[in-house]
Amino acid sequence: MTERFGERVRAVLSTRGPLCVGIDPHGSLLQAWGLPDSAAGVRDFGLRTVDAAIGRVGLVKPQVSFFERFGSAGFAALEDVLRAARDADLLVIADAKRGDIGTTMDAYAAAWFTPGSPLEADALTVNPYLGIGTLDHTFSLAESHGKGVFVLAATSNPEAHGVQRARTIADSGVDVGQTVSGSIIEQVSSRNAQVTPAGHWASVGFVIGATVEWSDAGISPFAPPAPILAPGFGAQGAGPADLSARFGDAAAMVIATESRSILSAGFEALTATIDSRVAEYQEALNG
Amino acid sequence: MTERFGERVRAVLSTRGPLCVGIDPHGSLLQAWGLPDSAAGVRDFGLRTVDAAIGRVGLVKPQVSFFERFGSAGFAALEDVLRAARDADLLVIADAKRGDIGTTMDAYAAAWFTPGSPLEADALTVNPYLGIGTLDHTFSLAESHGKGVFVLAATSNPEAHGVQRARTIADSGVDVGQTVSGSIIEQVSSRNAQVTPAGHWASVGFVIGATVEWSDAGISPFAPPAPILAPGFGAQGAGPADLSARFGDAAAMVIATESRSILSAGFEALTATIDSRVAEYQEALNG
Numbered sequence: 001m002t003e004r005f006g007e008r009v010r011a012v013l014s015t016r017g018p019l020c021v022g023i024d025p026h027g028s029l030l031q032a033w034g035l036p037d038s039a040a041g042v043r044d045f046g047l048r049t050v051d052a053a054i055g056r057v058g059l060v061k062p063q064v065s066f067f068e069r070f071g072s073a074g075f076a077a078l079e080d081v082l083r084a085a086r087d088a089d090l091l092v093i094a095d096a097k098r099g100d101i102g103t104t105m106d107a108y109a110a111a112w113f114t115p116g117s118p119l120e121a122d123a124l125t126v127n128p129y130l131g132i133g134t135l136d137h138t139f140s141l142a143e144s145h146g147k148g149v150f151v152l153a154a155t156s157n158p159e160a161h162g163v164q165r166a167r168t169i170a171d172s173g174v175d176v177g178q179t180v181s182g183s184i185i186e187q188v189s190s191r192n193a194q195v196t197p198a199g200h201w202a203s204v205g206f207v208i209g210a211t212v213e214w215s216d217a218g219i220s221p222f223a224p225p226a227p228i229l230a231p232g233f234g235a236q237g238a239g240p241a242d243l244s245a246r247f248g249d250a251a252a253m254v255i256a257t258e259s260r261s262i263l264s265a266g267f268e269a270l271t272a273t274i275d276s277r278v279a280e281y282q283e284a285l286n287g
Numbered sequence: 288m289t290e291r292f293g294e295r296v297r298a299v300l301s302t303r304g305p306l307c308v309g310i311d312p313h314g315s316l317l318q319a320w321g322l323p324d325s326a327a328g329v330r331d332f333g334l335r336t337v338d339a340a341i342g343r344v345g346l347v348k349p350q351v352s353f354f355e356r357f358g359s360a361g362f363a364a365l366e367d368v369l370r371a372a373r374d375a376d377l378l379v380i381a382d383a384k385r386g387d388i389g390t391t392m393d394a395y396a397a398a399w400f401t402p403g404s405p406l407e408a409d410a411l412t413v414n415p416y417l418g419i420g421t422l423d424h425t426f427s428l429a430e431s432h433g434k435g436v437f438v439l440a441a442t443s444n445p446e447a448h449g450v451q452r453a454r455t456i457a458d459s460g461v462d463v464g465q466t467v468s469g470s471i472i473e474q475v476s477s478r479n480a481q482v483t484p485a486g487h488w489a490s491v492g493f494v495i496g497a498t499v500e501w502s503d504a505g506i507s508p509f510a511p512p513a514p515i516l517a518p519g520f521g522a523q524g525a526g527p528a529d530l531s532a533r534f535g536d537a538a539a540m541v542i543a544t545e546s547r548s549i550l551s552a553g554f555e556a557l558t559a560t561i562d563s564r565v566a567e568y569q570e571a572l573n574g
Contacts, residue, residue, distance in 0.1 A: 026390055065395045066394050072360070074398075117358065130450075152417070162419065184450075187449075
């Protein structure tokens with residue numbers, strides 16, 4: 001039987017630590033690495049990053065937009081990067097932030113979750129603007145293949161407050177209810193509680209920025225445990241020491257993704273940079 | 288100088304009418320059309336639909352997820368479909384609902400708007416969950432190339448209410464303000480007012496479902512005029528007669544997209560089906 005994604009994440013976090021290396025072949029990084037600004041360049045960039053990640057971390061997160069920039073040739077490059085990472089038993093989170101309704105959303109889920117699909121990944125980030133209910137089939141399809149989903153819940157960019165901290169309104173029309181972020185986490189957790197075996201981690205988790213203040217964002221602790229994909233470590237200001245400070249009891253569920261902070265060290269320094277960040281997280285969690 | 292997208296839409300709507308043919312190569316439609324469930328199948332499906340649309344309507348809307356399902360080969364098929372449609376002077380709206388922050392969002396914009404890019408389209412649908420501010424560069428990049436953007440504002444699926452009808456809260460923390468949908472339209476319109484020449488249509492428009500009740504959704508009439516991409520005509524229940532009934536004074540800005548209702552007629556009946564729908568819209572608008 002296919003192992004559930006939540007349990008795979010739990011195992012990886014406990015053996016390898018929380019660091020997830022982002023694969024963001026931004027134009028300026030390609031240049032800094034001496035690679036062409038082309039599909040061939042993003043392929044090389046991705047494969048080199050995967051090579052450096054193998055044996056050092058448990059997860060990688062390719063940022064799909066930087067491959068999409070080169071159209072079908074960029075997606076062919078991404079397919080090679082996904083395959084190399086999965087063949088090396090890295091857990092691969094495709095950061096595509098897809099979101100749609102009905103059979104349209106199902107087609108995205110099929111693209112990223114179907115075993116043998118050219119874009120097969122271990123997990124996908126999704127966008128809940130069209131309603132959590134529109135993602136139900138995506139959650140089920142992911143789980144049926146041992147895959148995972150990360151629902152955008154609360155991001156750390158200030159422009160996001162207008163939507164994410166808006167308040168759901170009770171039917172009476174006067175109660176000021178939950179924040180949108182809080183409501184999304186509650187709805188998903190309620191579904192997770194129904195489908196997750198006792199003692200397991202859920203396979204549908206959340207994107208919660210590393211610098212988000214949970215109380216300001218209206219986020220409460222949730223159950224069952226679910227992986228938290230947390231961008232914002234490294235370049236955006238949060239450090240390994242913030243893991244416990246920011247996430248409290250949820251710190252053990254955090255996947256700390258770093259992209260620019262690691263990748264901007266340049267290709268030659270990549271493995272050393274990853275090693276030193278892994279050690280910092282280890283020290284922060286043990287100390 | 289490149290003509291602005293808003294003005295291109297205005298011209299097309301006045302000469303060709305509001306119908307936009309969706310290109311949704313869903314698995315079941317491929318089967319009904321006798322095409323393989325593969326990248327070759329979605330290419331044929333898309334090219335046939337473009338052929339049928341030429342000379343009959345002014346706009347087409349490929350649904351990206353149905354191409355993404357086949358990975359890089361699906362995107363290569365989409366590139367052929369986009370090129371065929373644009374070469375025939377159809378306005379092409381890539382329905383991809385992309386959304387991200389910073390340089391990541393910029394990479395999506397570059398993918399779909401850069402002249403000569405393999406995925407070049409005339410407009411892109413985008414998702415505002417991460418905040419309207421995160422889309423500023425995308426709006427500017429689109430405009431600099433004569434392209435357009437459609438921001439998801441209010442969709443007709445009931446699951447969407449939790450997010451889209453949540454209320455923005457004033458700093459005092461007690462005022463129950465606008466709906467998220469209403470706030471998005473107001474913010475974009477305020478920006479449109481700054482960058483749109485007097486008497487022109489804006490190039491950044493909205494996705495508003497055909498069956499959305501504007502007052503329930505908290506949407507007010509907006510200025511300057513901006514194109515409204517309205518799914519929900521045809522299969523989802525709204526008909527040509529609903530154009531004026533639902534959209535009132537804004538009816539002239541509506542791009543009525545139909546996918547399943549036209550495509551499920553089958554390939555042989557495609558041109559006749561489009562002709563008859565075009566006539567129905569014409570009658571409804573003139574009658």
